[in-house]
Amino acid sequence: MPAKTGASHALSAFVSLIVGTVLSKYVWTYTPPLAEAGAVAGRHLSGLIGTPIAPETTGGxxxxxxLSFVWGVIYHLARHDAEN
Known part of the structure; x- marks a missing residue:
């Protein structure tokens, strides 16, 4: 069982990283207000963790x-629905 769960988490991390990078570039190019909202949220997150992060990186x-949160929720719902 741990191998199955670990593989899912590894896959979600990899997919989130790749898709997040692609979406971040898309958002910065085509929807600057949404990109700026992400950068503002990232600056707040950067302040919470105490590490300076570039604005382009914070949006990503x-x-x-x-994406990781949504993946986790879907995984949880799918796993617990399968048990019922």
């Missing part, structure tokens, strides 16, 4: 965190 980080 917010997208990756959001």
């Amino acid at each position: 980080l917010v997208v990756v965190l959001l």
